[in-house]
Amino acid sequence: MTLALFLVIAAAIALVLILGVTVSRALQLSARTPLARNIEPIDIEAFRNLVNPAENEYLQRRLPAGEFRRVQRERLRAAAAYIRVAARNAAVLVTVGQAALQAADTPTVEAAHQLVDDALLLRHNATLALLRVYFAMAWPNPALAGAPVLHGYERLSGSAMRLGRLRNPAVPVRISANL
């Protein structure tokens, strides 16, 4: 009986999630406005600083062990916040890029393909990096996991701007605050 109850609850949760995805897809299809304004600019230099291994090593040399762990956790928390925003921006750009795939001209479609590809890769890297950052919060370590995200984000900025310029020069897609 307990097993039956467990499976019925699991099946009900799965069904609710599937129907939830269906509803959100329907809402997305009916939305007509471009989402580029939902992009939150990121200070890429500040993030680069936070994930710089040399900076971490320096702090480890200069600070007592307890103090280093506390500072490192703060830095990791900040890095995680940056990565979350980067992942959110990537999700928005996937949607923007997919909308642009319907364009008639080949350069825009090619730029959109590139943007979607880069944004997906970034979202993938951001997810892995977040996991590593959370892991590192439990065990502070000088080597941070932000480098792949940083590299991906820089590429993504380029793709977004190329697509933005092709589609609508009036509204620059700016996803790095220091650009």
Next chain:
Amino acid sequence: MLQAHSFLWNYLWVAPNLFLLALGFLIWSRGLSRHFPAFLGFAILGALGELAVFAADVAPFVSAPNFWRVAWADLLVETLLKFLVIGEVMSKLLVPYPSISRMGRTLISGFGAVLVLLAASLAGFAHGDNPIRLISGVHLLDQTVFVIQSGLILFLFLLAAYFHLQWDRVSFGILLGLGISACEHLAIWAIIANASPSEHTRTLLDLLGMATFHICVLIWFYYLLVPEKVVRKSVVPLPENNLAMWNRELERLLQP
């Protein structure tokens, strides 16, 4: 009305499978079979299999053990076809996205392996609802298959939602129907295989299962045969004095 072999019972067993068979032929005649061969196979062979089980149920010359043998054969064929359909939809979903295609396939394969282990463990814990192995075996296999199917389908939906992947309409409809059917059947077979429900409750559960499958067939009809509404995006007029700003942004970005 809500009894075994009532008109409603017979309708719900036969009609969805006839509809599914008709859908299969429509897919074929409209040239969709090239894009969805596994679903075409499921629509035709799955429907014929279920109709064969129905025929075995009502034909007086088919003995009870033979009926269960037919049910076993149908379940095995249908299971194989459904997994092929899930694979087909997964392929359609991931192929346009090379950057996450390999990762997606690896994740789904890994999750599938975990689901197989979980479903096998759950089957091991089940005590079985019938002393005859031929019957309890079908119920347990049903439960096992639906654990794996609903898990895989849910995982695909969540993967697509997380990465904001764009579904093509037909693939989405096929997976939605399969997902609803798998979740509902999982709950039903879990109760039948583990909670020893009364005969009347079993009949009600059977009716619920068949009614849900009927709805799923209608969902497939809708997604496969009704064309999607095209949403037109508004075109923003292009101003003249922004190119310099864009160039400046790009130059800064391209600096090492």
